[in-house]
Amino acid sequence: MTNINLEKKHAGVAASELIDDGMVVGLGTGSTVDFFLKALAERVELEHLSIVGVTTSFKTAARAQQLGIKVLDIDDAPMIDITIDGADEVDQHMNGIKGGGAAFLMEKIVAKNSKKIIWIVDSQKVHEKLGQFPLPVEIVPFGSGKLIAEFATQHLYPILREKDGKPIITDMGHFIVDLHLETIDQPHELGNYLDRRVGVVEHGLFLDTVDEIIIGTSHGIEKIK
Ligand code: 5RP
Numbered sequence: 001m002t003n004i005n006l007e008k009k010h011a012g013v014a015a016s017e018l019i020d021d022g023m024v025v026g027l028g029t030g031s032t033v034d035f036f037l038k039a040l041a042e043r044v045e046l047e048h049l050s051i052v053g054v055t056t057s058f059k060t061a062a063r064a065q066q067l068g069i070k071v072l073d074i075d076d077a078p079m080i081d082i083t084i085d086g087a088d089e090v091d092q093h094m095n096g097i098k099g100g101g102a103a104f105l106m107e108k109i110v111a112k113n114s115k116k117i118i119w120i121v122d123s124q125k126v127h128e129k130l131g132q133f134p135l136p137v138e139i140v141p142f143g144s145g146k147l148i149a150e151f152a153t154q155h156l157y158p159i160l161r162e163k164d165g166k167p168i169i170t171d172m173g174h175f176i177v178d179l180h181l182e183t184i185d186q187p188h189e190l191g192n193y194l195d196r197r198v199g200v201v202e203h204g205l206f207l208d209t210v211d212e213i214i215i216g217t218s219h220g221i222e223k224i225k
């Protein structure tokens with residue numbers, strides 16, 4: 001196992017220990033979350049835990065079911081007790097960028113409906129300022145060229161996310177534009193600007209939302225809280 005994967009595993013296993021019998025658990029998306037899902041599935045089987053998951057992507061829903069974790073639609077579930085999710089970049093102030101896996105719209109909806117939110121990351125994702133990781137923005141396909149041109153005029157360095165020469169389509173049917181900013185000095189102002197743009201469905205800035213960040217290290221874990 002590579003060092004990064006070992007760090008992700010340490011974070012994922014530590015998060016699995018936070019889950020109690022009877023909980024409704026928000027299940028994030030990504031490779032770090034996959035370590036959490038495996039550790040959680042083991043606990044469900046060994047300790048006969050009765051939990052249900054609310055998933056943040058079609059991929060996580062399929063994976064959770066494959067691992068034997070019961071999954072409920074968010075609208076059929078009561079309030080989510082705790083959500084465990086990954087992140088692409090975090091700072092020491094509990095802010096972060098999510099969306100490398102294109103699931104941040106569903107992730108933000110699940111987060112908004114959770115009593116507690118925990119992120120699990122490897123140590124390379126902790127930076128003093130956000131922005132090294134391109135900021136994903138989910139936009140509606142209609143008029144996307146106009147919106148991307150506006151972002152370029154605002155010096156936000158937008159690049160439409162594509163695969164095999166075609167825009168990728170999110171689980172909710174939208175495009176993703178990545179803003180290559182290098183550094184974000186005023187995340188709240190940028191978030192407010194994006195929130196006000198017609199055609200923007202959601203952006204990957206998660207500010208003041210998380211309760212604790214578990215950072216996997218080669219030896220174990222560290223926490224930001
Ligand atoms: C998906 C996300 C993921 O949580 C993020 O990309 C981290 O993924 P990984 O654990 O694979 O590095 O925000 O939209």
